[in-house]
Structures are given as structure tokens and as C-alpha cells.
Amino acid sequence: MKKLSVLLLTICCLIGLGCNSSSEKNTKAKPKTTKQAQSKLLPALSNEILLKIYNECENIDVTYYDYPVSMSSNAENTKSFISIISQEPFYDDELMKKPTGIMNYNINGDIFIDAEFYLDIKTKKRGYFKFIKDKKYYYHPIKENGLNVMFKPINMALGK
Numbered sequence: 076m077k078k079l080s081v082l083l084l085t086i087c088c089l090i091g092l093g094c095n096s097s098s099e100k101n102t103k104a105k106p107k108t109t110k111q112a113q114s115k116l117l118p119a120l121s122n123e124i125l126l127k128i129y130n131e132c133e134n135i136d137v138t139y140y141d142y143p144v145s146m147s148s149n150a151e152n153t154k155s156f157i158s159i160i161s162q163e164p165f166y167d168d169e170l171m172k173k174p175t176g177i178m179n180y181n182i183n184g185d186i187f188i189d190a191e192f193y194l195d196i197k198t199k200k201r202g203y204f205k206f207i208k209d210k211k212y213y214y215h216p217i218k219e220n221g222l223n224v225m226f227k228p229i230n231m232a233l234g235k
Contacts, residue, residue: 114166117214120206124188129157131182139176144228153180159221165203165214171195174205175225192217192225199226
């Protein structure tokens with residue numbers, strides 16, 4: 076049953092990555108909304124890097140800065156963490172001031188890429204990753220189901 080779940084998750088993520096790459100072309104062709112015209116589109120990771128993380132990541136270490144929570148995923152669970160990364164466009168007016176924590180994505184025993192994550196603690200309705208690779212930043216929103224995953228350890232630490 077566990078293998079079937081991992082296989083289904085893998086297929087869904089790959090389909091999602093494929094769908095998102097074609098929707099990027101459609102997004103570029105659409106006229107910008109007023110908000111988007113005034114905001115700067117922030118860079119995102121390439122599909123190549125996302126696929127490398129998806130295919131080769133062995134574990135992910137997660138540390139929350141202001142909560143007594145840290146966790147690590149094993150190889151089987153990394154894909155579920157990776158699947159919460161959205162490829163929707165992200166704009167500079169959505170940035171938050173203080174990161175909630177950091178995730179280290181490990182390949183071959185070394186940190187391949189880091190991602191600070193930002194969560195709107197008050198509303199619990201938005202969040203994003205700021206990936207750090209070669210001293211450059213790349214931004215991805217956290218999918219809605221991912222917000223639940225990321226807030227769960229906070230709720231547990233607060234006794235909710």
C-alpha cells in the first residue's frame with residue numbers, strides 16, 4: 076500500500092510539473108493584471124533543478140526558527156515535501172519580512188539547495204519558499220495542501 080501511495084504521488088507530481096511548464100507559456104501570453112503590472116515577477120527554479128530535487132533528494136531537514144520543532148524526512152517521504160512546491164508565478168509584493176524556518180534538500184549526503192520558508196502565521200492562508208542556490212534566490216509559493224503540512228508542527232508545538 077505504501078509503495079502504491081508513493082507511486083501515485085510520483086505520477087501526480089510529474090503530471091503537475093508537466094502541466095505547469097505548459098501553463099508558464101500561457102501565463103506569459105496573458106495580459107498582466109493591475110497588481111502584476113506594478114509588481115516585479117521574481118525568479119523561480121528551473122524545471123531541471125526541480126526534477127533533480129524530485130528524483131535525487133535523499134532527505135530533507137526542516138528547522139523552524141521560533142518554534143521548538145525540527146524534523147527530517149527519509150527518502151520515501153521527500154517526494155511528499157517536494158510536491159508542495161507550486162510553480163505559480165510569485166511577485167515581490169507578496170514577500171514577507173521574517174522567515175519561519177529553513178529546509179535543507181540533501182543529495183549524495185550533501186546539501187544541494189536550501190529553502191527558507193515563510194508562513195503567514197496570522198491568517199495561515201499563504202506561504203512561500205525562497206530557495207538559495209549559488210548565492211541566488213528563487214521563489215515558489217507553497218501549495219494549499221502544503222500549508223497544512225507546514226503549519227501542523229507549529230500547531231502541535233502550540234498545543235492546538
